[in-house]
Amino acid sequence: MSWTRISALALRYTLLYKRSVPRMIELFFWPTMDLLVWGYVTLYLQRLYATAQSPSAGMGTITFLLGAMIFWDILYRAQQGVTLSFLEDVWTRNLLNVFVAPIRIEEFILATYLVGTVRIGVTVVALTGLAWLLYQFNLLAMGFALIPLFVNLLLMGWAMGMITTGLIMRWGQAVEALAWGVPFLVQPLAAVFYPVDVLPRWVQPISHALPATHVFEGMRQVLAGGHFPTAHLLWAFGLNAAYLVVAAWWFRRMYERAREKGLLAKLGTQ
């Protein structure tokens, strides 16, 4: 054993952090996001426990959690469908071949939407089946409301995918971690596993500005009483329309900037 060699290797890995802002942020990002999500889940459960009238009250909460977990996966996979498709070509050094082919950027994006939708289809079928088998949780019992709720998650996932892919296109592999980080930045704010009113009052307007919040609130409304969440869906569709316009503008802007700065070629040969 040589202390010199061990310290040289340790220095090599430490230096990685010195020159990489994303790596430094990552040190705090994941633990903070975990703390926020599980902290608010705890607050929600404490509140439920304090107000519970009967032991069966907990069953409703578990149903919310299972539904939320499956719904969250839809949002996450939709975003990943766009971002990971782009990253796959970066990782395999195929990006140049794709972008020198006669494709329009819109075609590229639509292809990633398609892949994302297929990925979601596979995941949702598997999770729904497992949830029913293991926990007797029937997602399909939500009825017709499932479709517009799913569609809204898909739309927001696509918008997030375009934003993260734009960031990677512009700032390169240094910000690659955002492919996984951005959805988890949204998670505590989108009130995935707890209602919006668990969040501090000043955070609630931010939460309401996210389409996903209305989907999760809508889902809880359906699971609690079976009412069709019209108001939440209207909010979600409206916000998603705005998000998609902004995300498409951002993605195109970043694509043009990447071409201007020669970053596509650089990213494609890294």
Add this chain to the structure above:
Amino acid sequence: MSEPVVEVQHLRKEFDGTVAVADVSFCVRRGEIVGLLGPNGAGKTTTLQVLLGLTTHTSGTVRMFGKELRSHRVEILQRCNFSSAYAALPTNLRVWENLRLFARLYGVRDSAAKLGFLLEVFEIKHLKDKVTGHLSAGESTRVNLCKALCNDPELLLLDEPTASLDPDIADKVRRILRQIQREKGISMVYTSHNMREVEAVCDRVVFLHKGMVIAEGTPQQIIDRFRGSSLEEVFITVARSGDVLDGSGTDASSGISPG
């Protein structure tokens, strides 16, 4: 004289104030192989990236097939293709899957027959079902070239296509490229650091230095103009001339004069 496939006039490209290409003008005629030569940092890769639509230019005009590249990018790229030693095909797909995928991207009709023919020409039919990531450098290069020829391009842009190949395979690749170019009348823009290869393959050479064209002509004309004995000798002299060639000066000691 045949019509130009590529017309580049006063091309300039700056990256955040750094000039990568200062002022480059050249043309490529139908059925011609033009070599872009120059030491590292001369601007050849940037020029190639501009031609491929990967990088936008700061000023100047780039016309391909008589159309402005900025406004007809997709239409132009449909008639081109590209191969580089630095760009790989997806390594997790089989050779045949990769080729079918790119044939689809380029809208190739009857792609199975077309790709089968190309695999035969490059003597790699036996690799059809192999995973691309498991191929040797020589095999990968030939698969890349099959992809580059899948749409019968009128213009082929080749970035060091024989880099990392052994002399035997490199020679085979050069012969096949020459043969296809003769038979189909394809125009090619070719970059390479192998000067003997450039002499053997290129009809004409555009010599770049510090983002400017310093000489243009057949390989022999370039050698004569710089009073060298080979393109390699000219290359080394230009690369070592440092700032002597800045502006349009003449380096009396080396006998270099801008073309």
